[in-house]
Amino acid sequence: MRDLCAAAVDAATAAGAEYADARVVMKRNQFVATKNGRVERLSDSESEGIGVRVLLNGAWGFAADRRLSADGARDAAIRACTFARAAPGKHSRHLAPVTPVSGKHRTPVERDPFEVPLEEKVAQCLEADEAMSGPGILVRQAMVRAQREHKLLLTSEGTEVEQELIECGAGIECAAARDGLFQMRSYPSAQVGSSCQNGWEYVEGLDLAGQAPRVAEQATALVRADECPSGVTTVVLDADQVALQVHESVGHPTELDRVYGTEASYAGTSFLKPSDLGSLRYGSELMNITADPTTQGGLGSFAFDDEGVPAERTPVVEAGLLTGFLTSRETAARIGAGNGGSMRADGWNRMPLVRMTNLHLEPGEGTLEDLLAEVDDGVYMETNRSWSIDDKRLNFQFGTQIAWEIKRGKLGRMLRDATYTGITPQFWGSLDAVAGRDFWRLYGMTNCGKGQPGQSAHVSHGAAPARFRNVQVGVG
């Protein structure tokens, strides 16, 4: 791997690049999914290649080749330089200076997910699948996944880092239908469950089969539940929904490339401006958001990002005040603060982008019951079902799979089809309680889309149940 990266970097600098980096990435994925008692998907995929990024005359070039050979490395470097030389624009791109580093990192695991026999993975899924069966359940699904990403980055500045990141995850979902109503329930999250950088002990700890009867029971009850009424009220969100709220309304808008407009043609921009740093009130004083690529088990954890910048824990919002952005070396140089550290690429054939690492809402105090106890009339919502937010990350609408009314501090009747909507700073400004560390959980999602061509990032969020006042529930 090292020799190929060196050949690519040498070829690029010989072709005129003032900066070059090369990443060799070897990735393997296993995925097992069952549905209604049969194996729906059992796949084992691998992909490898080299991606070469160059700065030439101040313009970026990036080319990727699947061939892990001297020819493949050299060809990619030359094509990247050819493009950079032809690239239209003014081009005066600079990178924040970094001290070259070298190092190795591997996700610590007790039980390597790829050492777990596929038969065992199938059996886990089928057991959970069976445990969801019952009258009224139309669809039962269970899945487990594992990924190993082995990558080496070499830069023309002398950085050389090698990392092996191992992750796995699992989830179950079932659906019930009755009289034209269709309702779903998932555990531990919707959208292919939840994942973690960890060994198989993480999947075992989820206890899919143990949770399955509750999940099925709730799905069956949902098709008989009342529709969530509309109105402005107090909302308590479970940690899973808080995690997605953080992702969409804090994570993406604080990506500095979006702030500068470089995602305008697809994912969108941000309501934030560079000058908001240190002055913009994002939310109430209970809002503390931290970007932390050192979080044990986080899907956004690493020792070095894909520019070779060492991982560092960074506050993004402190006591409701915007204090940090997620940056690359280029955007850090542009804003004149920091040195990057949030650049990641979706494999060998995508250019690194500013991505969330692990973005957490720091815990507060007390229990979920404490949060509910101070609500006379409101709604408790659990597990995301739908999500949408505008291109500047201001106007959002989320729906959850299940909800309960809160009456005089206690959960009441179950409700279906709950949604809530808001404007980001106002919504976070209405935050008046976050549950304590005992209720703080890490949720790992594998479907964060950005970039053209599209890239899917894996990212985690730590969150605890949180309470928001005066929220619009329903669509008004």
Add this chain to the structure above:
Amino acid sequence: MNALEVAKAALNTVEGEAEAVAHVEHSGLARFAGSEVHQPTLIENALVTLRVVHDNRVGVATTNKLGAAGLGELARRAADAAESAPPDETFPGLAPPADPPAVQGYDEETAALGPADQARLAAAAIDAGGDVPVYGFFTSAVSELAVMSTTGLSVHQRMTDATALVVAADEHGSGYAEQTAWRAGGIDPTAVAGAAADKAQRTRGAAEIDPGVYRAVLEPYAFADLLDYFSHDTLGALGLLDKRSYFADRLGQKVFDEKISITDDALDPRGLPKAFDFEGTPKRPVQLVEQGVARGVVWDRATAAQAGRGAESTGHAPPAELRDWGPLPSALSVEPGDAESVAELAELVGDGLYITRLHYLGVVHPREGIITGMTRDGTFRIRDGKIAEPLVNLRFTIAVPDFLRDVCGLTNKAALVNSQNFYGERYPYGVMAPAIASERFPVTGVGSKPGI
């Protein structure tokens, strides 16, 4: 190696029943922001997916290591996967030999475009933006798909595609335009950027409106996006079988306005033609909606076997990694109407909204076809039958069947709108949609002003 050779080499490593799907990609995407290229991506890749079947036990493995050792390892992993699975008595077997229809969709000139050409065509868009900074890309690619199996199936297709997409935006406004085709010569980046910049100029000074149900004209970009999302749950067989489709228990019923007829037609040379699916089954045009009546959904072999009662694959099997989504339309086409232009649709609406493009759609309720999202890059009021003042971005939460139930009209020409976003492997697809005017577009909130 071309895709057929890759598939053959993979199949040769296996004893027993198996299928190899090979995909080859040579692509370049010159992405620009603030009128300069900032994220170019040039990709050379080839990969093969091997599906082996041992006594109805099915295992799948994929690799892009195409040497003898890599393919040998691929065969071992696929066999391991199959041995790990319990027998699946519902497995319909691998597809039989087929003779797919001849389709267009490959253009030598497009295939020959290299990095310098892609940069040049991006530059044409950048230059045409004028005073308004532009954000977007020019991309072109040649890709190949081949499916071979031990049943004797052997099919192969080469495809080209190109897209120019531009958001023209400054602090005060933004506009959007896009062109997609399988011939790059059919795309004019200058015109795309010019249209986006013109629209951006017209969005300055955007006003808010009150939530409520409005009449609305949706440009093809917006209509195609809405239809694409609606199709995920409603127009595929798995959604029908799982009862999350709006068409569940409604096939044969009038569900939309009689002006609405929708097919999935991958053979249409105006689109991005495909001859067969990822199981090698020939593509068939499928009538999904005929004059407002729900007629059908698209099928693959697995869902057809599950449904029984004479159901057959229509050639819509997805790639292996998306198999649990079930078959989905990939060449939706809405029959145009009579209106000569969007201006004529605005006259039909009289008082309402004009919407260029949608953003970040989310399915709120699949069974009811309820989708939420935002408008973006060109939202206007229609007053007295004319497109009038610009509006801020609007949140809508819409039951698509309600939107399609009372249609004022459609334009007499459809545009091809790219739907891929280029995640994963390059497999171009899109929606052929005219502009549409409807009686019902529920606005549920307001968002930010257009612009950066």
